[in-house]
Structure formats: C-alpha cells, structure tokens
Amino acid sequence: SQTIHQWPATLVQPVGSPLSLECTVEGTSNPNLYWYRQAAGRGLQLLFYSVGIGQISSEVPQNLSASRPQDRQFILSSKKLLLSDSGFYLCAWTAGKSSTDTQYFGPGTRLTVL
C-alpha cells in the first residue's frame, strides 16, 4: 500500500532563516506531487505541483520554492523565511495523471516563524 511521509512534523524558525521541508511517497511510481499551505483561517492554498522529476509548477509566486530531485521526493524550500510563511504545510500525491484523480495527503508540517 502507499504511504506518504513528511518531516519534520513541527518546526520553529526565526525570520530570515532558511527552510527545507521534505515529503516522500512510498509504494507508487511516478506520482503527481503537491504542496499546500493552510493558514490559520483553514483555507487550503496550492503552492506547487510536480508531474515528474525536475518538473515544478508554481501556483502562487512567493518566498518559497520547490524541487523534485527523485521520483517520490518533493522538497519545499525558502532562502529567507518571512513571518507570513507560518502555517501548516501539507504534501499530497495522486497515483495517476488525470485531473480527477484523488489526492492523498501527508501528516503535515506545522511551521512557526518568529
């Protein structure tokens, strides 16, 4: 069966520090991968998606970037964190390439920027 991991689970970082969040999927090949951010107001915002290694699409221009160095690994990064980067970051995957595939989410990373 497929599983998705995210780490760290919780992170507290000072403003201006770098960020690296990791997401890995097991039990599937060539998934589509997604990064979401959920702010305090509960809304889910799609940040990036990837349909393959090295292929990243950004939905919202901002202080963050994403990379996919391996088939089942998706990394969210920042060179300098802002206070507004605080939130709950969720990684998701779909098995296929159809636009109607079900997204399955990871456990999330709670980021607090002070």
Added chain:
Amino acid sequence: AQKVTQAQTEISVVEKEDVTLDCVYETRDTTYYLFWYKQPPSGELVFLIRRNSFDEQNEISGRYSWNFQKSTSSFNFTITASQVVDSAVYFCALSEPYSGYSTLTFGKGTMLLVSP
C-alpha cells in the same frame, strides 16, 4: 471559475445526534468530481469520498452518507449518530477536469464539534 461554498463555519452537536454538512458548488463544466475530506485535530486530511458528476446515486458508508443533487449543485454530507471522534474540520472540494494534473477547489471547511 469554480467555487465551493460551505456556509456552515462551525456546528456543535451532542453525541448521537445526526448532523448534515452542506456543500454547494459552482462550475461551468459538465464533467467534474466532488470530494469530501476530514481533517481531525492532528491535521492530516483524510479522504472520505469521490463522486463524479454523472453519478447522482446517494452513497452510504457506515454512519456516513452523501446526497448529491445536480439540480441544486449540492453535495451534502450526513453523519448519523455522531460520535466524539467525528469532531474535525470537514472540507468539500471540486476538481477541474481539463488540466493535466489534479486540481482541487476547496471550500473553507466546516468545523464539527461533537460533545459527549
């Protein structure tokens, strides 16, 4: 543009009560998919159901049931005999069918609090 509205921000019920979470959507597409996810306090979004626009049959899974009505663009979710473990934020979502990847338009969520 697609839109999903969950008008109920918070609902509080007592255990064993039935509760219905409303979801109204807007889309110009004739083919689309609707989803419900549960987000317990731990934070992970748990997939509950996926329904395509051509299947208007109601779905029942244990204490959960879903009522899909295209005529009113609604996809409501009912929990029968609610339990404390049902306390969570529930999201309704709509997929856009013509992109090359899964795109979900989420509602803002309904927080359900079930007290003993």
